Amino acid sequence: MTAFSELNALPEAQLANLNELGYLSMTPVQAATLPAILGGKDVRAQAKTGSGKTAAFGLGLLQRIEAGQFSTQSLVLCPTRELAAQVAEELRRLARYMPNIKVLTLCGGQPFGVQKESLHHAPHIIVATPGRLLDHLKKETVNLDTLRVVVLDEADRMLDMGFADAIDEVMAHAPAGRQTLLFSATWPPAIAAISGRIQRNPETVEIDSVDELPAVEQQFYEVSRHHKVEQLQRLLSQYQPASCVVFCNTKKDCQTLCEQLNEAGQSALALHGDMEQRDRDHTLIRFANGSSRILVATDVAARGLDIKALEMVVNYELAWDPEVHVHRIGRTARAGQDGIAISFCAPEEAQRATLLAEMLNLSLNWQQPVSNGSVKPLLAEMVTLCVDGGKKAKMRRGDILGALTGEMGLNGADIGKIDVHPLHVYIAVRRSVARQAAQQIQQGKIKGKSCKVRVLR
Numbered sequence: 338m339t340a341f342s343e344l345n346a347l348p349e350a351q352l353a354n355l356n357e358l359g360y361l362s363m364t365p366v367q368a369a370t371l372p373a374i375l376g377g378k379d380v381r382a383q384a385k386t387g388s389g390k391t392a393a394f395g396l397g398l399l400q401r402i403e404a405g406q407f408s409t410q411s412l413v414l415c416p417t418r419e420l421a422a423q424v425a426e427e428l429r430r431l432a433r434y435m436p437n438i439k440v441l442t443l444c445g446g447q448p449f450g451v452q453k454e455s456l457h458h459a460p461h462i463i464v465a466t467p468g469r470l471l472d473h474l475k476k477e478t479v480n481l482d483t484l485r486v487v488v489l490d491e492a493d494r495m496l497d498m499g500f501a502d503a504i505d506e507v508m509a510h511a512p513a514g515r516q517t518l519l520f521s522a523t524w525p526p527a528i529a530a531i532s533g534r535i536q537r538n539p540e541t542v543e544i545d546s547v548d549e550l551p552a553v554e555q556q557f558y559e560v561s562r563h564h565k566v567e568q569l570q571r572l573l574s575q576y577q578p579a580s581c582v583v584f585c586n587t588k589k590d591c592q593t594l595c596e597q598l599n600e601a602g603q604s605a606l607a608l609h610g611d612m613e614q615r616d617r618d619h620t621l622i623r624f625a626n627g628s629s630r631i632l633v634a635t636d637v638a639a640r641g642l643d644i645k646a647l648e649m650v651v652n653y654e655l656a657w658d659p660e661v662h663v664h665r666i667g668r669t670a671r672a673g674q675d676g677i678a679i680s681f682c683a684p685e686e687a688q689r690a691t692l693l694a695e696m697l698n699l700s701l702n703w704q705q706p707v708s709n710g711s712v713k714p715l716l717a718e719m720v721t722l723c724v725d726g727g728k729k730a731k732m733r734r735g736d737i738l739g740a741l742t743g744e745m746g747l748n749g750a751d752i753g754k755i756d757v758h759p760l761h762v763y764i765a766v767r768r769s770v771a772r773q774a775a776q777q778i779q780q781g782k783i784k785g786k787s788c789k790v791r792v793l794r
């Protein structure tokens with residue numbers, strides 16, 4: 338069974354919506370879990386990153402929402418603010434055909450008072466990180482008495498981050514008769530333990546062993562530590578990927594490599610756990626809208642993020658854990674696109690390479706390092722302008738695009754992705770017109786108001 342219609346449980350309007358979203362058939366994890374989820378059962382499912390877990394639980398929980406009842410009926414717990422934002426966005430897409438479904442995210446790093454205000458009118462769905470939700474529960478600013486469905490997303494990662502106790506505490510506030518769904522990319526013993534505490538007779542779904550390798554071309558290069566930066570640049574120059582994630586094992590290496598690449602004229606951004614939340618947000622916005630083509634990241638920072646259309650993933654340092662390696666290379670060639678995964682192996686990393694080959698049953702495809710030719714740095718086509726205003730100022734994508742291409746005289750073809758956030762709008766514009774665009778916005782008006790603008794660097 339692969340068509341959503343074969344579930345015989347989703348309304349026509351949702352089937353049409355899925356069609357519009359380009360979800361033409363169910364992914365394996367959706368096909369395996371949706372019958373039980375829609376049947377109201379507890380489900381715990383393991384499937385790798387990028388397999389469509391969000392829609393699996395999203396379609397389930399939306400089916401049980403009564404839009405006319407203004408109470409919180411679903412809760413999704415996520416490990417980080419970025420993942421919560423992604424889940425909320427996907428839920429809103431899936432709920433497009435349902436009028437007036439309120440989805441609220443509650444995460445740290447956002448003002449508590451503003452959240453408290455938003456909670457005055459109970460949202461139908463809350464997407465939260467465990468810590469911040471607990472704060473609200475303790476201050477009694479949120480009420481979970483009417484929950485029907487609770488989801489733990491990226492459960493393994495939440496446990497890694499030390500949220501086990503917080504999850505137990507949150508669950509103590511949820512009604513006993515709820516449906517509990519648990520999703521995870523890996524299945525360490527602690528997951529079974531938490532499932533045992535919070536679920537009832539869960540149906541267990543396991544999609545593929547984490548050892549299963551995505552169908553991505555893998556190339557291995559023996560490169561000494563000191564030659565990695567140069568080799569990386571040669572390979573980037575040769576393949577010219579539109580976008581690429583380079584994985585490092587530590588925050589420090591991540592930062593250093595990013596600086597080296599930028600000094601060499603490449604457009605790279607770093608993503609790691611020591612960064613301020615705002616900088617992390619900006620990095621992801623800029624990478625997704627084409628203002629940077631190289632993201633240098635640590636595993637923890639990048640895990641679970643739905644970064645689209647990666648043509649290349651580079652293991653700048655080999656992972657110690659084969660599962661981590663599989664996750665990294667699974668970031669490329671999503672949804673049938675072509676992709677390439679490159680791994681650098683310094684002589685001192687040889688043991689890790691052997692381990693990978695053994696555990697993954699992989700014959701390592703060793704390549705000759707590239708040594709000739711000039712290096713053409715990867716330059717980003719776009720630049721991101723950050724404009725004050727955003728959702729709170731009732732700025733919408735259409736208004737902004739209209740103002741830019743109307744009185745400001747910009748060419749629609751020079752404007753890329755527009756991200757409307759609560760207090761800011763991020764506009765990707767072609768590098769060649771960035772200055773002119775910033776000036777126009779500074780001097781002009783959007784929705785009758787003058788705006789402050791700055792270029793993100």
Ligand code: ADP
Nearest residue numbers: 360361362363364386387388389390391392643
């Ligand atoms: P996971 O949570 O398993 O890592 P996501 O839920 O983030 O995966 O989904 C990965 C990508 O697949 C998203 O871009 C999503 O829009 C897309 N997707 C989900 N379900 C389908 C489907 N049935 N058909 C096509 N694309 C899908």
Ligand code: MG
Nearest residue numbers: 390391490641
């Ligand atoms: Mg997910």
